[in-house]
Amino acid sequence: MxxxxxxxxxxxxxxxxxxxxxxxxxxxxxxxxxxxxxxxxxxxxxxxxxxxxxxxxxxxxxxxxxxxxxxxxxxxxxxxxxxxxxxxxxxxxxxxxxxxxxxxxxxxxxxxxxxxxxxxxxxxAGETLLQPVNTAPVRSRYQYHDDSPPSERFSQREVAVLRLIAGGYSNREIARAMFLAEGTVKNYVSAILDKLDTRDRTRAVLKAITLRVI
The missing domain is CATH 3.40.50.2300 (Response regulator)
Structure with a gap:
């Protein structure tokens, strides 16, 4: 404060x-x-x-x-x-x-x-807070095969979206939880996949956990 x-x-x-x-x-x-x-x-x-x-x-x-x-x-x-x-x-x-x-x-x-x-x-002060998904258990038992670094840094909002994807939430659910338009969430997801050089959400989450992005 x-x-x-x-x-x-x-x-x-x-x-x-x-x-x-x-x-x-x-x-x-x-x-x-x-x-x-x-x-x-x-x-x-x-x-x-x-x-x-x-x-x-x-x-x-x-x-x-x-x-x-x-x-x-x-x-x-x-x-x-x-x-x-x-x-x-x-x-x-x-x-x-x-x-x-x-x-x-x-x-x-x-x-x-x-x-x-x-x-x-x-x-x-008007902010909305969601606690991150706990990814430690996943990290301890699984390493994604591709540990090359992401092409760009992730914004705070992109990390928040990634954490909700890791929790199994759909784009619509993420939009409701973060008070965003569903189209905006789709854009964030596309940017996340591009940065992680993956084609689907599951691989994106596993790679993000391996690289400690989340």
């Missing part, structure tokens, strides 16, 4: 009190104000109606109303408060589901404190 700017005020939702206490302590040490806590999505919605915040930080897996269902209800009622969803589950479907529901961010709970702080600040 820029010097002199205020840290975001957040709402914190998680069904485990000990997790909420840990997150609150962690965030308040970094200057982020926790306006209120909730132990499920329904309670979060009720409290949010009376206490507006800059960002909602919510677990995905909660009783009564889970994080994704909570985001859907918020958006259905016209509430545009940015939502950052947390989970312990490394599930490649969750970033897409979170984005489709209207969440601005998705982060695993094993993120470092600076990563969490940065995600909250960026989401509060």
């Amino acid at each position: 820029t010097a002199g700017s205020q840290a975001p005020r957040i709402a914190l939702a998680d069904d485990q009190a000990i997790v909420r206490a840990g997150l609150r302590a962690l965030l308040e040490r970094q200057g982020i104000k926790v306006a209120f806590e909730a132990d499920d999505g329904r309670q979060l919605l009720e409290r949010l109606a009376a206490t507006p915040v800059d960002v909602v930080l919510s677990d995905i897996r909660m009783p009564v109303l889970d994080g994704i269902a909570t985001v859907r209800e918020l958006r259905a009622h016209g509430d545009t408060t940015p939502v950052l969803l947390l989970t312990t589950f490394d599930d490649s479907e969750l970033p897409l589901l979170a984005a489709e529901a209207g969440a601005q961010g998705f982060l695993l709970k094993d993120a470092t404190p600076p990563e969490l702080y940065d995600a909250i600040v960026r989401v509060a």
